[in-house]
Amino acid sequence: MEIKPIAYIETDFKEKFGIPRQSGRVSSVGRIVFEPEFRVSEAIRGIEEFSHLWLIFDFSECHREEFSPTVRPPRLGGNKRMGVFASRSPFRPNSLGLSSVRLLSIQKTETEGEVLIVSGADLLSGTPIYDIKPYLPFTDCHSDAVGGYADDFKDYKLSVSFPEKLLLKVEEKKRETLIAILEEDPRPSYQNDAERIYKFRFSNYEIGFKVIDKIVFVISVEKA
Numbered sequence: 264m265e266i267k268p269i270a271y272i273e274t275d276f277k278e279k280f281g282i283p284r285q286s287g288r289v290s291s292v293g294r295i296v297f298e299p300e301f302r303v304s305e306a307i308r309g310i311e312e313f314s315h316l317w318l319i320f321d322f323s324e325c326h327r328e329e330f331s332p333t334v335r336p337p338r339l340g341g342n343k344r345m346g347v348f349a350s351r352s353p354f355r356p357n358s359l360g361l362s363s364v365r366l367l368s369i370q371k372t373e374t375e376g377e378v379l380i381v382s383g384a385d386l387l388s389g390t391p392i393y394d395i396k397p398y399l400p401f402t403d404c405h406s407d408a409v410g411g412y413a414d415d416f417k418d419y420k421l422s423v424s425f426p427e428k429l430l431l432k433v434e435e436k437k438r439e440t441l442i443a444i445l446e447e448d449p450r451p452s453y454q455n456d457a458e459r460i461y462k463f464r465f466s467n468y469e470i471g472f473k474v475i476d477k478i479v480f481v482i483s484v485e486k487a
Contacts, residue, residue, distance in 0.1 A: 268321070268391035270297045270379075275437065276387050277487070279324060281449045281463030281470075284337065285351070286362040287383040289443040293364070295379040295392060302376030311369060315398035316381065318362045321391040322353035330356055337451055339412065349411070362386060363398055420446045423479045432484040437466055445472065445479045 274293040276282045283289045295318075297306075310316070333344040334352040347355060364381040371377055379395075410417065423445045433441055450461055457475045464470075464487050471483035 266393050268298060268393060269301045269395070270295050270392040272296075272318075272320070272381075272384060272386050272388070272390050272392055274384055274386055274388045274390075275440070275466035276385075277464040277466075279387060280461075281444060281465055282387060283385045283444060283447055286364060286385045288385070288447055289440055290382045291384055291440050291444075292367070293381050293384040293386065294370070295381060295395070296375050297377070299376075304377060307369070307377060307379070310366065310379075310395075310397065313366060313397040315363055315365050315400075316379075317396040317398055317403075318360075318364060318384070318386070318392055319394040319396070320360045320362060320386060321393060322355070322358040322360050323389075323391055324387060325353035326358055327354055336412070345412070359393070360386075419448070421448050421474065421477050421479050422446075423481070425481045429481055429484045433468060434466070441465055441468075441470070445470075445481070448474070448479070450474060 272293045272295050275291060283291070331354065332347055334347050334350050334354055335343065336345055336350050336352065339345070351360075353360065362385055364383045367380045367382055369377050370380055423442050425442060425445075430438060444465065449463055454461075455474075457473065460471055460473055460482065462469055462471045462483075467487055469483075469485045469487040470481065471485075473480045473482060
């Protein structure tokens with residue numbers, strides 16, 4: 264079976280470093296732009312009745328030729344191996360990802376057709392979308408579900424120290440999302456050097472920070 268993208272998503276995430284590890288953890292806004300042949304109003308008829316959507320996408324920057332049955336989940340420090348099918352690692356046999364996002368609105372445009380505006384996306388800008396399905400709370404939500412080793416990190420957050428003079432450099436509507444990304448600790452879990460300066464791109468900015476004793480200290484905000 265051959266599959267092809269039906270759409271691409273535009274987000275503020277311009278590189279892999281800094282992307283939230285799971286969807287819904289950060290209220291980042293994205294635009295889902297359909298490919299020309301799928302820009303048909305009938306294809307999304309009724310979608311506005313749903314609050315959330317499932318996105319099936321391609322880990323397009325993580326393709327590998329060889330198959331590895333085990334991976335090193337970042338939250339486990341990169342030192343412990345788990346089965347690839349017991350993880351959400353992007354390094355998979357078919358490089359498919361699954362993301363749950365909130366549907367905010369449908370934007371009608373002259374050049375791109377109807378665009379879906381979503382929040383909570385954890386996708387690199389330009390990521391190919393293979394399919395979109397409505398999220399059904401009566402069947403997709405399992406209140407008694409167990410999250411395995413990932414449960415140990417569901418409440419993990421850092422404190423953020425963001426000097427006002429630096430925060431004011433960031434567009435106001437993007438500040439809350441940026442702080443939430445930093446709270447999630449974008450560093451690889453195996454890196455814990457208090458002297459190291461980490462940098463990542465978010466929207467049109469390059470953010471520099473350090474982490475000392477579970478506190479993120481933002482030290483630079485530059486136009487990217």
